[in-house]
Amino acid sequence: MQAKLNNKEIIVKDNKDVLDINQIKADFPILNQPINNHRLVYLDNAATTQKPKSVIDAQNEFYLTINANIHRGLHTLAEKATNAYEKTREHVAQFIGGVKTEEIIFTNGTTEAINMVAYTWGEKNINEGDEIVITEMEHHANLVPWVMLAKKKKALLKRIPVTPSGYLDLSNIDKIITSKTKLLAVTHMSNVLGTINPIAELAQLAHDKGAIILGDGAQAVPHLPVDVKELGVDFYAFSAHKMLGPTGVGVLYGKKELLETMPPFNMGGEMIDTVTFDNITWAELPHKFEAGTPNIAGVVAFDETLHYLEKIGMENIRQHEITLLDYALKQLTQIDGLEIQGPLEVTNRGGAISFTDPKIHPHDISTFLDSRGIAIRAGHHCAQPLMKILQKVATARASLYIYNDRNDIDALVEALKKMRKYFGV
Amino acid sequence: MSDPLDDMYREVILDHYRSPRGKKPIKKKDIESEGKNPSCGDEIEMELDMDNGKVKDVHVNCHGCAISVASGSMLAEYIKGKSLDEVKKISEVVKKMLKGEVDNLPEDLGDLDALKGVRNFPVRIKCALLAWMTLIEGVKNYEKGKNHPKASISTEDKEKE
Ligand SMILES: Cc1ncc(COP(=O)(O)O)c(C=O)c1O
Numbered sequence: 192m193q194a195k196l197n198n199k200e201i202i203v204k205d206n207k208d209v210l211d212i213n214q215i216k217a218d219f220p221i222l223n224q225p226i227n228n229h230r231l232v233y234l235d236n237a238a239t240t241q242k243p244k245s246v247i248d249a250q251n252e253f254y255l256t257i258n259a260n261i262h263r264g265l266h267t268l269a270e271k272a273t274n275a276y277e278k279t280r281e282h283v284a285q286f287i288g289g290v291k292t293e294e295i296i297f298t299n300g301t302t303e304a305i306n307m308v309a310y311t312w313g314e315k316n317i318n319e320g321d322e323i324v325i326t327e328m329e330h331h332a333n334l335v336p337w338v339m340l341a342k343k344k345k346a347l348l349k350r351i352p353v354t355p356s357g358y359l360d361l362s363n364i365d366k367i368i369t370s371k372t373k374l375l376a377v378t379h380m381s382n383v384l385g386t387i388n389p390i391a392e393l394a395q396l397a398h399d400k401g402a403i404i405l406g407d408g409a410q411a412v413p414h415l416p417v418d419v420k421e422l423g424v425d426f427y428a429f430s431a432h433k434m435l436g437p438t439g440v441g442v443l444y445g446k447k448e449l450l451e452t453m454p455p456f457n458m459g460g461e462m463i464d465t466v467t468f469d470n471i472t473w474a475e476l477p478h479k480f481e482a483g484t485p486n487i488a489g490v491v492a493f494d495e496t497l498h499y500l501e502k503i504g505m506e507n508i509r510q511h512e513i514t515l516l517d518y519a520l521k522q523l524t525q526i527d528g529l530e531i532q533g534p535l536e537v538t539n540r541g542g543a544i545s546f547t548d549p550k551i552h553p554h555d556i557s558t559f560l561d562s563r564g565i566a567i568r569a570g571h572h573c574a575q576p577l578m579k580i581l582q583k584v585a586t587a588r589a590s591l592y593i594y595n596d597r598n599d600i601d602a603l604v605e606a607l608k609k610m611r612k613y614f615g616v
Numbered sequence: 617m618s619d620p621l622d623d624m625y626r627e628v629i630l631d632h633y634r635s636p637r638g639k640k641p642i643k644k645k646d647i648e649s650e651g652k653n654p655s656c657g658d659e660i661e662m663e664l665d666m667d668n669g670k671v672k673d674v675h676v677n678c679h680g681c682a683i684s685v686a687s688g689s690m691l692a693e694y695i696k697g698k699s700l701d702e703v704k705k706i707s708e709v710v711k712k713m714l715k716g717e718v719d720n721l722p723e724d725l726g727d728l729d730a731l732k733g734v735r736n737f738p739v740r741i742k743c744a745l746l747a748w749m750t751l752i753e754g755v756k757n758y759e760k761g762k763n764h765p766k767a768s769i770s771t772e773d774k775e776k777e
Contacts, residue, residue, distance in 0.1 A: 227620065552681035554656050558737065562621040570656060584657025584679070614625070614682065615634060 209510045210503060212596040218243040218499075219594055229564025232599045237382050237410060237543040237590035238568050239432045242496075249495035250437060253488045261487055262461060262478070276487055279494040280477070283442055286497050287427070288418030293476040294450065296443040297485055301409040302332040304428035304443035305376075307480065308405055309336035311453040312426075313374070319345040322371040324402075326351040326359055326388070327580055328381045331573040333407040337376055351377070353580060357384040357533035357540075364396060372402040379411035379422075383572045383586065384533030385540035387411070394423035403449070409433055413592070414512055414541045416505040419444055435593075436496035437489035443480070450476050457482035508593050512542045515591055515600065519544060522604045529607070532581060542591030545572070548607075550616040553587040559613060560587075563606045623733040624740065629686040632727070636685055638676040638692025645675075649754025649767040653746050658684040660750050664695075666758075671695050671703060681743050683734055688747035690727050695751070704755055707748045714744050742771045 216222055219241045222231055233241060253275065259268035261276045277292075284292045298304040313336075317323065323337050327350050341348040349367050352360040359377075368375060375397040380387050390406050397404040405426040411417055413434035419427045426449070431440035445453075455462050455473055462482040464472040473479045500508070517537045523529055523546060532545040548556060553569035560567055567589045571578045578584065589603055647664035658680025665673040674696055678688040695703050710728060712718045714735065721729055734744045749769050757767040 552656075552658075554681040554740070554743065555683075558624070558740065559621065562619070578657075584659070613621075615630060 209507050216594050220244055226564040227562050232565040232602045234589040235566045235568050236592040240435050240592055243499050246492050246496050250488050250492035253491045275491045279490045282494050282497050288420045294447050296477045296480045297490055298441040298443050299439050300441035301428045301430045304441050305333055306336050307456045308426050309340050311456050313340045317344045317346050321346040321373045322349055324349045324372055324375045326377050327353045328577050329378055330382055333376050357386050368396050368400050370400055372400050375404045378407040380541045382410050383545050383574050385543040386534055390422045415509055431493045436493045439486040440489040440493050455479050459483050512591055513537050516542050519600045545586040545588045547586050551614055553585040556587040559610045560606050624737050626730045626733055628727050628730040632686035632689035633682040636689035638674045642673045642675045647754045647758045649750045651746050651750030651769045653742050653771040658746055660688055660746055662750050670699050683740050683743040684746050687744045691747045707752050710748050714741050
C-alpha cells in the first residue's frame with residue numbers, strides 16, 4: 192500500500208482537476224458565506240474539516256426521528272437507534288480495509304483512542320526497563336500519553352529522528368527498535384510536515400522484534416485510502432471531524448487478540464456483563480470499551496460521512512490533493528524567502544503545508560489572511576518537540592481538502608504577497 | 617474602504633515593529649525580567665538600569681509577532697526617565713486598558729494609545745500584554761530586594777496576571 196502510494200499509481204496531473212470541485216463546494220453550506228467581506232477560503236482542514244449538508248442532515252434526522260438510547264431499550268426507537276449505531280461500526284470496519292466489527296471501538300476522538308491504549312494495554316504490558324518508541328514528529332496526542340506512561344513505569348522512551356527534509360530517519364533504526372521495545376507509536380501522516388510515514392515497513396520492523404505498533408491515523412484516514420491489514424498495524428486511531436464527520440466521534444481499531452486481553456478503560460454502564468457488589472464480568476468486545484452513553488447521533492451521522500467519501504472515492508481524493516498540492520507548492524516556493532517545512536515530493540506527503548516568513552510572525556500572517564477571508568492555523572500545532580527541532584517557535588499552516596481548488600491557492604498566494612507590502616518589511 | 621486590520625496594525629504600531637526602540641544592550645541591570653507567551657511562542661527579555669529611583673536606561677529584546685514587538689518597543693520608549701512609581705502606575709493602566717477593564721488611557725500617553733486597537737482582536741491581546749506583564753513582574757521582584765534575581769512570567773500563568 193505504502194509503496195504503491197509512494198511510487199507508482201499516483202501521477203501528478205498537470206492541469207485538470209480529478210474532482211468537480213464546484214459541485215463539491217456546493218455540498219458544503221458553510222463555504223458559501225463571506226468572511227470579513229471576502230469569499231471564505233477554508234484552509235484549516237488539518238485542524239478540522241467542514242461538513243457536507245448530507246452529514247448535517249443525517250445528524251438532524253436522527254434527533255428528529257429515531258433518537259433513543261442504544262443497547263438498552265426494548266422499544267422500537269431504541270432498536271432503530273441501536274441498529275443505526277451498529278451499522279456505522281460495520282461501515283467503519285469495511286472502510287479501513289475489512290476488519291472485524293468487534294475490532295472497532297468508538298471513542299470521542301483520536302486523543303481518547305490513544306489514551307485508551309495507553310491506560311489499558313500500556314498499563315498491563317509496559318514494565319520497568321521496557322522501551323516505547325515514538326517519533327519526533329508526533330502530535331501531543333500521540334506523545335504525552337507515552338511520556339507519562341514511560342515515567343510511571345520507569346520505561347525508556349526512545350524516538351525516531353526527523354531528517355532536515357522532513358522524513359523519518361531510519362538509518363539507525365536497529366538501535367532504536369530493539370528486543371526491549373514493546374510498542375512503536377507513530378503518526379501515519381504528520382499534521383505539521385505533511386509527511387506520510389512508511390507504516391507497513393515500520394510495522395514489520397516492530398513485529399520482527401516482538402513489539403506492537405500503534406498508528407495515529409488522524410491525518411491519514413481523511414486523505415488516503417487506508418487498509419489497516421495491509422499496513423499491519425495492531426492499533427490505529429482516527430477522528431471523524433477531520434474527515435467531514437461530526438466532532439466528538441473517533442475510532443480505535445485494535446486487533447481482536449489484543450483487545451480481548453485488555454482491561455476496560457472507563458467503568459460504568461454498557462461495558463459489563465454481570466455486576467454484583469463483589470464481582471463484575473466485562474461485556475464482550477467492543478462494548479467492553481464503550482462505557483456510558485456515546486455520541487449516538489454523531490456516530491450515526493458518521494455513516495453518512497463515509498458514504499459521502501466513498502461516493503467521491505478515496506483514490507480520487509488523494510489524486511485531487513496531490514494535484515492541488517503540487518500546484519500549491521510550486522506557487523508558494525516562488526514567494527521569495529518563504530520557508531516551507533516538510534517534504535517537497537508531493538507523492539510522499541499530504542496537504543498540510545507549514546510555512547514561515549523570515550520577517551513576519553505566523554500570528555501576524557494568520558491575522559492578515561483572516562482579514563482577507565482566508566482561514567489557516569498559526570502556532571505550534573500541538574507538536575512542540577518538533578517545533579524545537581525545526582527551530583521555529585511557530586509556523587503558519589495551510590491544509591487542503593476536497594473542496595479546495597486552485598482559486599483558493601491563488602487567493603492564499605496573492606494575499607501572502609500583499610501581506611509583505613502591508614507590514615512594510 | 618478602510619481596512620479593519622488597520623485598527624490593530626496602526627501606523628505607529630508598524631513603525632515600532634519595524635524599528636523597535638530599546639534594542640541596545642545595557643551594562644547595569646538592576647531589574648531583569650523575562651516573559652513568554654507559550655501559545656504563540658513570543659519571548660521577551662527586559663533589563664532596566666535604575667538611578668535615583670528613576671529608569672535611566674532600558675533594554676528590551678522581543679522575539680515575536682508585530683504586536684508583541686511593538687508593545688515592548690513602546691514600553692521601552694515610554695518608561696525611560698520615569699520614576700518607579702510612574703512605571704508601576706502606567707503598566708497597571710495599560711494592562712487594565714488591554715483587558716478592557718478601563719475604556720481609555722487617562723492622560724495623553726503618546727504612542728501607547730495606539731495599543732487600544734488590539735482590543736478588537738481578542739486572541740491578540742496577550743501579545744500586547746506580554747511586555748507589560750514582564751515589566752510588572754520585574755518591578756515586583758526588584759521591590760522585594762531579593763538581590764534582584766531574574767523575574768519570569770508566562771501569559772498563561774493565571775496567578776501572576
Ligand atoms: C496527527 C494528529 N494526531 C492526533 C490528533 C488529535 O485529534 P483529536 O483532537 O481529534 O483527538 C490530531 C489533531 O489535531 C492530529 O493532527
